[in-house]
Every structure is written in C-alpha cells, then in structure tokens.
Amino acid sequence: MYRNLIPVGRHYIAVPKSLERIYSQVLRLTRYENQHHVIYRLAHKKVNKSKDHNSRLFDQLKTLEVQYTSKFGKGQNPPLKKPNYTETKNNKYLHENNIFNVIRPERHGEGDTFEDRLFHDEKEPPEEEDEEGKISLVLSRSVTPELEEKILNGIPNQKCILKEALLEIEKLEKRNFKFILPKSMTVDEWRTLISLQDMRSRTTYVHSLVMGTPSLDEIQQQDKIYQNPLQLDPELLEDVQDEEGQRKIKIFLMEHEMLRQDGEMVPYLVTEKDIFAIADLKTSTARTKLMMTMLGREIRMFFNTMRNRQTEVQNPKLMIKKREQSEISYDESSDKTIVLNYNPQTINLAYDWSAVREFHDWGIPLVIDMSYTSNCELDHRLRQNSLLSEILNSISINKEAKTPFQLQITNIQPDLTPKLSDELSKNADVAPYNLTSESHLDMYPHDRLVYLSPDSRNNLVKFNPDDIYVIGGIVDKQERGKVRVPLTLPAAKKLNIRHARFPTRQVFGVQSAFNIDTCVGILNDIKETSDWFYSLRWLPQRILLRRLHNDPNPENELLVRAHRRLSPADSDIELKFRLLNPTNYRYYFKRIMECKTKEEMENLLSEIKI
Structure with a gap:
C-alpha cells in the first residue's frame, strides 16, 4: 500500500496511477487503525489536488465508511470524521454537562434562518448605489x-x-x-x-x-x-506657571502657524489637557504628532456635529427623545428615577477607598508581575505608553468592581518605576493598589499561586478564592516576521507553580493572549458570578472578528453583533450595559441575536434600564 503513496513531510501525495488500484488497496487494509490513518491523511491533510483524478479520489475517500475487520470488534463504523486531538475527557464532560452555559443562536420554526437576521449593523445607513453597484456621485x-x-x-x-x-x-x-x-x-x-x-x-x-x-x-x-493664527484662552495658560512650559507653548504656536501658512490643515480646538501635554513635550516630532492627534479628534467632532444636525432635521422626535433621556426629571408624578449629581472626583475617591478596604485579611490578592518588562523591548516609547495605559485601566476596572481585589503590582523594574509612579500619582489621591519592587514569590507561598498563561493547556474551570492569580505584565505586540515567545508558562514550569488559561475556546471557539486590563475585568466578574459566558464579555472585539474572518458564517456574525453591543471593553458603551447582571446579560444577548432589523435592535436596547 505505502509503495503507492509518496510521503512528503507529514503529508501523503497519491502517485498518479489508476484510481481503482489505489482505492482497492485502501479497502484491503486489514487493520482499522491503518485504514483510518491513511484515509485521514488523504482526505483531510493539505495534499496536491491539482489533477482531476486526484480530486475524484479525495471525494470518494471523504465519503468512505470503514469496516471493523480487526480483533477489536465487527460492525459498521460511522463516516470518517476529523478528530479533535486537543479535546480532553475533562472538556467533553464540561460540554455534556453544560458547565459554561453558552448562548448560541437558535432557529424558531422552519422558516427562520440565520441569514434573515443579518442586517447592516452600523450606526450609519449604507450608501446608495447605482445600477452598476457603484456609489452614486452626483x-x-x-x-x-x-x-x-x-x-x-x-x-x-x-x-x-x-x-x-x-x-x-x-x-x-x-x-x-x-x-x-x-x-x-x-x-x-x-x-x-x-x-x-x-x-x-x-x-x-x-x-x-x-x-x-x-x-x-x-x-x-x-x-x-x-x-488667522491660533489664539489660546488666557485662562488655560494661567495653569502653566513655569517658564519652560510657557516657552514650549510658544514654540508649539510657532510651528502651528508655520504649518498653517504652508497650506496644511491644523487644529483649532485646544483643551486644558492639551495645554499640559504641550508643556511637557521636548521635541518637534512629538509636537507634530500631538497636533495630528488633536486634528483627528477635531475632525471626528466636526462630522459628529454634522451628523447630529442632519438627524435633528430629519427626525426631530428622535432628538427630543434623546434630550429627554439625558435630562433628569424632578417631577414627583414622573416614573423616572431621581439621581443625585455627584462630583466625578467624589465618585472616584469612593472607588479608591472601596479598593483600599480590601487590603486586609479578608481581601483576595491579585498579582500583576512586571518582571517581564525587560523581555518586551520597552525601549520604544509606544510600548511603554501601552503598558502604562493597561496598568491604569486595570486599576480603574478593579476599583469599580463590586468587590475589588488586593491589586499587587510587583517586580517593578528601576527604569519603569519613575514613569509609572508619575502616571499613578496624577490619577489617584488614595492608592487603591500596592506598587512594589518586591517579588510575589517572596510575598506569598508558592502552593497558592496560579500563573495565568494563554499557552497553558489547563482550563480555569472555577474560580478559587484561596488561590492567588498572577497576570504577566507583558506588552505582547507581535511584529511581522517574529514569533511570539511564551514567557509566563516557562516561568511557571521552572518554579513548579500551577498554571491555567481562560476557557475562551469552550465558550467562543477562540484562544488568544489578552491585555492586562482584560484579564482583571474577567477575573472580577468570574469571582462574583462564577459564570464564564458572562465574564468573557470583556473579550476584545478583535478576537471575535478574527474568528469571523476565519469562519464567515451567519452564526458567528450574530455572536459578534451581540457581543459588541453589550461588551464593557468598549469605552463608548453606556453605563447601563456595563451594570447588567448575568441573567439580564444572557436575556438581551439572545434577544439581540434574534433581531431581524436595526430598528428592532435599537428599540430593544432602549428598553434596558439600570
């Protein structure tokens, strides 16, 4: 048999001989294991199908039913199916007992199809096209x-x-x-x-x-x-007291005017935050990048104003309804809830003290290990800013949780300590975290530590409050031509410490590395609810879009739509969506997948109340 198959690496390519001869030799194999091995490689591996006779052979082999002819038993074996070697007995048990309780699109009746529920899920309507399918330019x-x-x-x-x-x-x-x-x-x-x-x-x-x-x-x-040249508000300039900062602002205005006279579009909307950023910039390149960022923000606001103006003219009732929803009613006869208007600083301070309260015996530690920063090429300024942004988001997500963790940021490297300390001091009067250069290996016993790694093969099925979970402080920016090197899993194996990964493959069918703030949000939700489908609402949209790109079918499109509308990972999402409990989250997730028009979905989302 194997004389008629040429091994090429891990694949087999059939020799261009008689179809009947190769097919009959496959059927004459006496052991089921050999039949399954050869047919699986022929039918499912990436082999040469350039010739017609090979293609017909593969079509026949895919529908072939193998007979049990060995000593292990007789009978009819089901049609050949590609095995899933990564699925363990434990995973099969979890699927059979529905531990993850995943919401999937369902059909209701014979006439209901997933394709009927797809529609243009953007906030803007699609462009009108002419008869040839091209956008009409009038x-x-x-x-x-x-x-x-x-x-x-x-x-x-x-x-x-x-x-x-x-x-x-x-x-x-x-x-x-x-x-x-x-x-x-x-x-x-x-x-x-x-x-x-x-x-x-x-x-x-x-x-x-x-x-x-x-x-x-x-x-x-x-x-x-x-x-005319840019004129800054004198009240904004009063906050910049040092001469060096004022000198940098004057340089910024000079470069702004030079670009304007060269015919370049320049921003004219400058906020107080921009003034402080300008006063800290040291190079001309940094000022130019900030100017482009300000211009992009101004252009987005410009088109949003035009869009709102057009919506107000076309549908004034809708704009009136939005204004009424944004206003607070103090009428006793109204059914609306009266909300006290707290200062944002007061609310932020309350969140800080809520996290500080957990630094006691009853608090559950959560470690962010920053010892990997030396391996992540943090010499680049963008990587440093990305890492600092993820740390700040993690602190914010943790302190806003119902029961925050004891957030321990350990193994701070000397080159990162001043930058991280400066950023954290700007955003907190009370530190809802512990920033230390000490290693968590010296702070906690090893038998309580659990390293979270996307490269682990152990699924974190249940949250254990007695365990201390360790998140790697890694900025994993995969570049073209470079292979991602696992860092947390080798460290856990070297120290003989337990390791696990989030069961995203069992819930959404994808597996990927997550940002630090995403891991903190998932852990906070799984600690409170023990519901993985609800906790993985923090999953970044890019990961599900990657799955949709690899497997574009209506079911995946419906999952992406519902997840995008309810995910708290989106900074523009409304507060009422973030405060949904697991029961309501599942209810609206399922309802969004069943919507057949955009208007139906918008009406459904407007019904959600805190």
Whole structure:
C-alpha cells in the first residue's frame, strides 16, 4: 500500500496511477487503525489536488465508511470524521454537562434562518448605489467645462480651489454615513464655496444648503478663525506657571502657524489637557504628532456635529427623545428615577477607598508581575505608553468592581518605576493598589499561586478564592516576521507553580493572549458570578472578528453583533450595559441575536434600564 503513496513531510501525495488500484488497496487494509490513518491523511491533510483524478479520489475517500475487520470488534463504523486531538475527557464532560452555559443562536420554526437576521449593523445607513453597484456621485460630477468657466469668471487662480472643493465633496459622498447634499448648485453658490479657505467651512456650507443651518454669516465668521493664527484662552495658560512650559507653548504656536501658512490643515480646538501635554513635550516630532492627534479628534467632532444636525432635521422626535433621556426629571408624578449629581472626583475617591478596604485579611490578592518588562523591548516609547495605559485601566476596572481585589503590582523594574509612579500619582489621591519592587514569590507561598498563561493547556474551570492569580505584565505586540515567545508558562514550569488559561475556546471557539486590563475585568466578574459566558464579555472585539474572518458564517456574525453591543471593553458603551447582571446579560444577548432589523435592535436596547 505505502509503495503507492509518496510521503512528503507529514503529508501523503497519491502517485498518479489508476484510481481503482489505489482505492482497492485502501479497502484491503486489514487493520482499522491503518485504514483510518491513511484515509485521514488523504482526505483531510493539505495534499496536491491539482489533477482531476486526484480530486475524484479525495471525494470518494471523504465519503468512505470503514469496516471493523480487526480483533477489536465487527460492525459498521460511522463516516470518517476529523478528530479533535486537543479535546480532553475533562472538556467533553464540561460540554455534556453544560458547565459554561453558552448562548448560541437558535432557529424558531422552519422558516427562520440565520441569514434573515443579518442586517447592516452600523450606526450609519449604507450608501446608495447605482445600477452598476457603484456609489452614486452626483454633486462632485455635476461641474461641466462650461459651468467651470462661468464659476471661474476669468480668474484661473481659483481653479485649484475648485478642484480641491470637488475632491472634498467626493470624499463626503463616499463616507459611510450618507450626508444629504444638493444634487446641483448655482454659479453663485459655487463662487461662495470657493471663497471659503478651509475644508471644514466648505463642507459645512455645502451641507447647510440642504439643512438650512448654520447660516452663511456663521460659516464665514468661523472661516476667518481658520485663516488667522491660533489664539489660546488666557485662562488655560494661567495653569502653566513655569517658564519652560510657557516657552514650549510658544514654540508649539510657532510651528502651528508655520504649518498653517504652508497650506496644511491644523487644529483649532485646544483643551486644558492639551495645554499640559504641550508643556511637557521636548521635541518637534512629538509636537507634530500631538497636533495630528488633536486634528483627528477635531475632525471626528466636526462630522459628529454634522451628523447630529442632519438627524435633528430629519427626525426631530428622535432628538427630543434623546434630550429627554439625558435630562433628569424632578417631577414627583414622573416614573423616572431621581439621581443625585455627584462630583466625578467624589465618585472616584469612593472607588479608591472601596479598593483600599480590601487590603486586609479578608481581601483576595491579585498579582500583576512586571518582571517581564525587560523581555518586551520597552525601549520604544509606544510600548511603554501601552503598558502604562493597561496598568491604569486595570486599576480603574478593579476599583469599580463590586468587590475589588488586593491589586499587587510587583517586580517593578528601576527604569519603569519613575514613569509609572508619575502616571499613578496624577490619577489617584488614595492608592487603591500596592506598587512594589518586591517579588510575589517572596510575598506569598508558592502552593497558592496560579500563573495565568494563554499557552497553558489547563482550563480555569472555577474560580478559587484561596488561590492567588498572577497576570504577566507583558506588552505582547507581535511584529511581522517574529514569533511570539511564551514567557509566563516557562516561568511557571521552572518554579513548579500551577498554571491555567481562560476557557475562551469552550465558550467562543477562540484562544488568544489578552491585555492586562482584560484579564482583571474577567477575573472580577468570574469571582462574583462564577459564570464564564458572562465574564468573557470583556473579550476584545478583535478576537471575535478574527474568528469571523476565519469562519464567515451567519452564526458567528450574530455572536459578534451581540457581543459588541453589550461588551464593557468598549469605552463608548453606556453605563447601563456595563451594570447588567448575568441573567439580564444572557436575556438581551439572545434577544439581540434574534433581531431581524436595526430598528428592532435599537428599540430593544432602549428598553434596558439600570
């Protein structure tokens, strides 16, 4: 038999001989193990299917039913199925007994299909397309050579501005959100458009021709601001007392004006936080990057304002409803809840003391081990900022939990101590954590420690309050051409310490490394609820999108939709979604998957109340 199969690595490629000869030799194997071994490799491995006769052979082998002919028993074996070698007996037991209690899409009736529930799940409606399936460009294609001559009126210098305006209109027509624009404009309207110098002013003017707001005088007044140097609010500058900080602000204003005179778009919306950031910058490159960040934020706010303006004109009842929901009613006859308006600093201080209270005998420690920072190439500034951001988010998530952990940040490296201390001192009057250079191996007994590692093969089935879980303080930015090196698992094996991973494969069918703050959120939820499906709501959306990319089917799309709408990992999600208990979370997760229209889903989400 094996003379007719050529081994290539771990695969077998059939020799181009008679189909009947190879097929009959497979069937003549007397032992079931050999039959299964050969057929499995032929039917499921990546082998050469370039020739037609090989393809027909594989199609026959996939449907082949193997007979038990050995001493182990006789009878009919079910059709060949690719085995799952990673699934252990323990995992089978968990699936059979539904320990994870996973919510999956279900069909209701014969006519119900998953495809019927799919719709465009974006906040903006899809673009209108013409008969050929291309996005319709009306206004940007309405300028003919004859109309262009009338618009320019013998002034050829205006042609460049006209071409730039047409390009801006074309980009506006191609945006995901469909802004309502006029199908054509008069010669005077085109001349008014090219008289405006800034893109934001021109875009607002074209949109106002349909919306009726803002007025032309307001647009021209704003355009004059864009044509002049940036003027900072004197009240914001009062907080910068040192001369060095004021000197850096003046340098920033000079570079801002140089870019504006070179024809570059520059930001004009500067906040108090931006002033402090400008005063700390040391290089021209850093100031340019901050300027681009400010510009991107201003552009997003600009288009959000246009979107809200259009929604208010098209559907005024919806905007009135949103305003009513945002306002607090003090009417005794109203069924709305009266909420006291606490200062954010007061609420933050209460969270801090809630976490400090756990630093007692009854508190459960949670360790973030920072000893791996020397292996993560933290010499790059972006990696350091990413690590600091994850630490700050972890502290915030932990202290806002119902019962926080004793957050122990151990093994702080000397090069990271001043930066981390400075960042933490800005965000907390009371330290809801313990920052130490001491090792957790000296602080706690080894038999209580459990290393959390994505490379472990042991699933963390149940949270044990007697165990002390250790999260690796790792910034794992996988680069192209580099293989991710496991760090926490070798450390646990070297010290003979237990290790485990989150059972994401059993719940969502994916396995990946998580950020530090994601692990802290999952552990807080599993400690309170013992519900893995609910606790893994902190799963980043990118991981589920990766699964959807590898297996694009309607069921996965429904899971991604429901998870995205209710996941607290999204910073823009409403507070009422974060406060859902496991029962309500499962209920609305299932209901979102069953929605067949966007309006039905939005009405469902509006029903959620704290």
